[in-house]
Amino acid sequence: MYQPQIGDALELLDTPSMLVDLTLMEANIASMMQRLQARKVHVRPHLKTVKSPALARKLLAAGAIGGCVAKVSEAEVMADAGIEDLLITTEIIGQPKLARLVSLIQKHPALKVVVDSLAGAQALHQILAEARLEINVLLDLNVGQNRCGVNPGADARTLAHHIGTLSQLHLIGVQGYEGHLQHIHNPEERAQRCRQAMQILVETATQLRTDGFPIDIVTTGGTGTAEICAEVDGVTEVQPGSFIFMDTDYHHALGSSYANALTILSTVISRPTPTRAVVDAGLKSLSTDSGMPELKGQDDIAYHPGGDEHGILTSTDNATVPLEIGDRLEFIPSHIDTTINLHDYYYAHRNGILEAIWPVATRGKVQ
Template identity: 70%
Template sequence: MYQPGVGDALDALDTPAMIVDLTLMDDNIGRLMERFRVRNVRVRPHLKTVKSPELALRLLAAGAVGGCVAKVSEAEVMAEGGIEDLLITTEIVGRPKLARLVDLLRKHSLIKVVVDSVEGARALDAAVGAANLEAKVLLDLNVGQDRCGVTPGEEALELARQIGEMEHLQLIGVQGYEGHLQHIHDPQERQRRCQQAMQTLTGTAEQLRTAGFPIQIVTTGGTGTAEFCADFDGITEVQPGSFVFMDTDYRNALGGVYSNALTVLATVISRPTPNRAIIDAGLKSLSIDSGMAEPKGWEQLAYQPKGDEHGALVWRDEADADQELPLRIGDRVEMIPSHIDTTINLHDTYYAYRDGRIEAIWPISARGKVQ
């Protein structure tokens, strides 16, 4: 079977194919790292976006202190790929997951986890204790997203006290993720609400320190809020992930701070009517949970999913509906995803290019790692 290789032109790729403009990606990474370097706040990128040890290592080389992952299975992939300092940002519950975590901790002692309940902490303590290990933990605080997280203040203090009595857990920090604020379009509103969340997070961290707990890490922030978080005293690190590639949802919220470096290359396979072009990228290639993908360079056109394998490009403005589309069968179109994380999870491979030629091919090793 024919496989494109490094040095080939993008024309060699079959479609749909996920392609990465290295010039734009490197600029995104360099720009973000510099913004936080001058703020003296560490960057721990969330690797659930890139899902690739190769890309994680590039982020470390650019200045990241480690990485975040959402699941134990992602941590397994990243640790095997050489990323040691990992924070698992989702609560780990159930014997199968705890057994996998213990296996990881035997080899990778820098891995850290979050807890938000006494029940979860006790189960974790028992699992690592049975293996004669210790786990570094952060309290996961609810700072307004109303997902996971212990209530800040007295409930968090009581949970910390309970953890302090456990032999095999070491409380080292707090996490508070304001995911509900990431895509607020009004920057003043996003900043105002982020500051409220940061007051809650850093205030609880100070309460814990006053009570005698050695809180070293206060971690928070996604691509949409990280810079606001970093300007708040007491924040030690931020967790942006989507900035590496960007998508239309973040672009619509942030403007042009970072560039859309990743697209899905598709081919026009049918022109059934003058005002409709069908491409070979449908729901199995482009996620639509955050809206429709957009054809790059064709702002006057809109994308409509037409099933698993097909998508339609039509005029965005109904006033143009009777005009013929300027696309022919065989033309290629780059589609900008609306949600980068879920789109990447649909693909096996990154084709990274510069000046129209493939420079690197990276497997998406953590694709589908949901456990």
């Protein structure tokens, strides 16, 4: 059985395969770092996008101060690979997760976590006290997404003061993620609403400093808002992730700011009628939670899933589809994070020649 090797041409790859254009990816990284470093904020990329220590190290080499992860299981993989400065951005609740966290902190004490409730803070304190460990925590604040996060104002201050009584927890920052604003297509609306969210975040940080807490970290922002957040006085770091590869959803919101560097290579396996072609990339290869993927370079052909293994291509004007059995096509995912989670490997190429093969090391790490 053929095994892909560095130096192989892309024509040798089986399909579906996940491709990374290294020239475009490197340009995306350089562009983001240049834009944000000019604004004097730190970049802490969210590694739930790349799911790869190899790519995390590339981001660190480009100037990132550390990384974010969403789950304890992701932190285990990244920390064991030498990525020490990690922030887990999702609340850690339940004995199984807390026990895993303790084991992780014992080996990687620089780890930071977020809390948004009295119950969560108390449970974290108790298990750390039993293990004689301490940890730096950030207050997770609701800045309008209405997902996790303590409400600003009295609720946030009450929680902060409670954390202040817990000897194993050290409150050093606040996190506020405006995820509901990332994909707003109108740039003026996105900027206006983002600044409103940032006002809530930085005002809360100021209140907590007035109350005596050493709030050194104010972290926020995704790919769609990072540059806006970075212009707000008081924001110290941003958490973009998707910029490294991009997807159609972000591209429609941000335009050509970053290139679509990741595609899914697929093959036309059937041509039942002149107006329909079928490829070997279905729901197991391309996620559709943010809409349909797009065929690279052919706006007049629409994709929709035909099941787990099949994708159906039709012309947007019901005309003949100019494809033949055996044609190899590249699709741009609509949501990069969930599509990457469907694949085992990145096949990274430059000018059609493989330069690297990276495992998707945190694929399926949902705990």
